[in-house]
Amino acid sequence: MLFRTVCTLFALALGAASGIAHADDEAQRARGREILFQSGCHDCHTPGFAANGGEAPEAAWLVGDQLGWNGPWGTTYPTNLRLRLNDMSRAQWLAFAKAMKARPPMPYWALNRMSDADLGAIWLAVRALGKAGTPAPAALPPGVSPQGPVVRFPPPPQVVKAAR
Numbered sequence: 001m002l003f004r005t006v007c008t009l010f011a012l013a014l015g016a017a018s019g020i021a022h023a024d025d026e027a028q029r030a031r032g033r034e035i036l037f038q039s040g041c042h043d044c045h046t047p048g049f050a051a052n053g054g055e056a057p058e059a060a061w062l063v064g065d066q067l068g069w070n071g072p073w074g075t076t077y078p079t080n081l082r083l084r085l086n087d088m089s090r091a092q093w094l095a096f097a098k099a100m101k102a103r104p105p106m107p108y109w110a111l112n113r114m115s116d117a118d119l120g121a122i123w124l125a126v127r128a129l130g131k132a133g134t135p136a137p138a139a140l141p142p143g144v145s146p147q148g149p150v151v152r153f154p155p156p157p158q159v160v161k162a163a164r
């Protein structure tokens, strides 16, 4: 009898704990979705998003883009994050995001500075969306003409470092 009571209490505690964990994941996922909007990830990684005033069907979220960004670095294409993040564990994503560098116009410094909690939330949100789309076209080196449409950047102004 006592054994059964203990078992029941244990099962109840486990159930409650997994309920809490589930609610917490849900909140983190919602937060991740919000960060993806607020920090501009959709602007480049979701096709048509910026041009349509921040609107895109969820099916197209973060699938990367065929629209290239062309400048002195060559031509880059926003990565398909639905494929990229779904191939990484949470720990791999955190390590990658904190250390990553990329060519323009990817604002990698924004990712480098995010907290574990924010990066983890992004990871949960993109995992929940699942894999979709195809990989973005490979980047082209300077001097190679892109075939499809591109946004062209003029050469950047010389950065003048303040004398100390």
Ligand code: HEC
Binding pocket: 036, 039, 040, 041, 042, 043, 044, 045, 069, 076, 077, 078, 079, 081, 084, 102, 103, 104, 105, 106, 107, 110, 111, 122, 139
């Ligand atoms: C202004 C456009 C732009 C914005 C805004 C942007 N990205 Fe990117 N991102 C790119 C481009 C272009 C690349 C490809 C760069 C390259 O090929 O070197 C890229 C690459 C990446 C990569 C590298 C993937 C890999 O496999 O190397 C990750 C991860 C990434 N972006 C995540 C994000 C996240 C998360 C946000 C929001 C915080 C974001 N990006 C915002 C344009 C953008």
